[in-house]
Amino acid sequence: MNLTLLAGSGYGKSYLAQCLIERNIENYDQVLILDYCDEFRGLCSPEYGPAPADHWIAGPRELESWGSEHYAALLRENPVLDLARHQDRVTNEEWREIAAAAIRGARSLEGSVLVVIDEAHFVAPQSGSFPDPIQQLVTTGRGAGVSAMWISQRPARLDEDVIGNATARFLGGFNSNNDFSKISGVVEYPVDVHKTNTGRVPGLPEDLHTPEGEPLAVRKETATNEDGDEWVTFSEWIYSDDGGTLARKASDEYSPACDHVGAEGKAIDVGV
Numbered sequence: 001m002n003l004t005l006l007a008g009s010g011y012g013k014s015y016l017a018q019c020l021i022e023r024n025i026e027n028y029d030q031v032l033i034l035d036y037c038d039e040f041r042g043l044c045s046p047e048y049g050p051a052p053a054d055h056w057i058a059g060p061r062e063l064e065s066w067g068s069e070h071y072a073a074l075l076r077e078n079p080v081l082d083l084a085r086h087q088d089r090v091t092n093e094e095w096r097e098i099a100a101a102a103i104r105g106a107r108s109l110e111g112s113v114l115v116v117i118d119e120a121h122f123v124a125p126q127s128g129s130f131p132d133p134i135q136q137l138v139t140t141g142r143g144a145g146v147s148a149m150w151i152s153q154r155p156a157r158l159d160e161d162v163i164g165n166a167t168a169r170f171l172g173g174f175n176s177n178n179d180f181s182k183i184s185g186v187v188e189y190p191v192d193v194h195k196t197n198t199g200r201v202p203g204l205p206e207d208l209h210t211p212e213g214e215p216l217a218v219r220k221e222t223a224t225n226e227d228g229d230e231w232v233t234f235s236e237w238i239y240s241d242d243g244g245t246l247a248r249k250a251s252d253e254y255s256p257a258c259d260h261v262g263a264e265g266k267a268i269d270v271g272v
Contacts (some may be wrong), residue, residue: 001167001168001267001268002147002148002150002162002166002167002168003147003149003166003167003168003169003170003268003270004149004151004152004155004162004163004166004168004169004170004171005017005020005149005150005151005152005169005170006151006153006155006158006169006170006171006172006179007171007172007173007174007235007237008153008172008173008174008176008179008196009153009175010230010232011153011220011232012172012220012232012234012235013151013172014039014040014118014151014260015235015251016170016235016237016254017040017116017118017149017151018040018042018043018256018258019254019255019256020268020269020270020271021033021043021149022256022258023254023269023270023271024114024268024269025052025053025080027112027268028111028113028114028147029079029109029110029111029113030075030079030080030081030109030112030114031053031079031080031081031114031116032071032075032081032083032103032106032114032115032116033053033081033082033118034083034099034102034103034115034116034117034123035082035083035084035118036085036095036118036119036122037085037087037118037119038057038085038087039261040053040082040118040261041055041082041084042256042258042259042260042261043080043258045261048258048259048261049257049258049259050257050258051258052080052257052258053078053080053081053082054078054080055084056074056078056081056082056083056084057085057086058083058085058090059086059089059090060086060089060090062098063094063097063098066098066101067101067105068101068102068104068105068108068133069105069108070101070105071101071102071104072106072108072109075105075106076109083098083102095122096123096130096131096134099131099134100130100131100132100133100134101133103115103134103137106146107133107136107137107146112145112146113146113147114146114147114148114149114268115137115146115148115149116148116149116151117149117151118151119151119152119153120150120152120158120162121152121155121158124138124150124159124162125157125158125159126156126157126158126160127157130159138161138162138165139161139165147268149268150166154179155182155183156178156179156181156182158182163182163183163186164186166186167242168239168241168242168268168270169187169240169241170238170239170249170270171187171194171238171240172218172220172235173194173195173196173217173218173219173220173235173236174194174195174196180194180195187238187240189204189205189208189238189240189246190202190203192217193208193217193218193238194217194218195217196217198217199216199217200215200216200217202215203215207246207247208238208246208247208248209248210236210248211250218235218236218237218238218248219234219235219236220232220234220235220236221233221234221235234250234251234252235250236248236249236250236251237249237250237251239270239272245272249271249272254271
């Protein structure tokens with residue numbers, strides 16, 4: 001499966017992504033998380049839960065001297081691996097090179113593999129080229145027994161092939177007209193359900209109505225502490241796939257075992 005998980009900034013993408021990663025750890029022989037902003041370190045530390053993943057920060061040493069065989073060996077020793085970008089010393093272009101080597105290494109292993117690509121618009125950007133292993137994951141991963149979860153807050157900057165080749169998708173709310181326009185061509189239901197600050201959506205299928213039976217656009221709720229810090233406490237998503245499944249899902253239907261910290265092949269269990 002190629003799954004896209006797309007929504008505007010501050011919508012709760014990484015929380016839902018972590019829930020989906022946890023649901024699928026037991027379903028795959030290897031799980032590789034390409035963690036652009038170190039969003040998923042809660043999966044790695046007993047401080048935050050059962051710590052099913054191991055953590056590795058990729059920096060200049062890995063960029064200069066590691067090839068796909070190094071990442072394959074790392075995954076053999078650590079079958080659930082959160083590979084984080086060194087945020088001070090690795091540029092976006094360098095991260096693409098690291099991601100490509102890690103993806104090639106993951107695909108060389110026997111058994112089923114799930115690759116999670118956070119901030120995917122930096123790994124497979126719409127403007128400019130990216131390495132062949134990333135392109136192959138977009139177009140041929142399923143046939144090779146590899147599934148991919150592409151997470152992005154900027155679908156307008158994400159390569160067309162990633163969006164077009166997705167066999168399933170979780171879409172939330174969008175603030176940018178460019179991002180909204182990018183996803184409007186890939187769904188077969190009224191796309192206005194993804195517009196933020198929209199009320200009722202004419203023609204919305206009953207499967208996508210709220211639990212109260214209302215044809216409303218997806219919603220989110222936030223909380224603010226005394227310091228003015230805001231975080232998402234609830235968000236709604238529309239799930240659809242090539243098999244015709246449509247569902248409105250809420251973030252509170254998922255409960256991760258680990259605290260969320262910071263920031264055609266084998267199916268990905270999406271709880272639908």
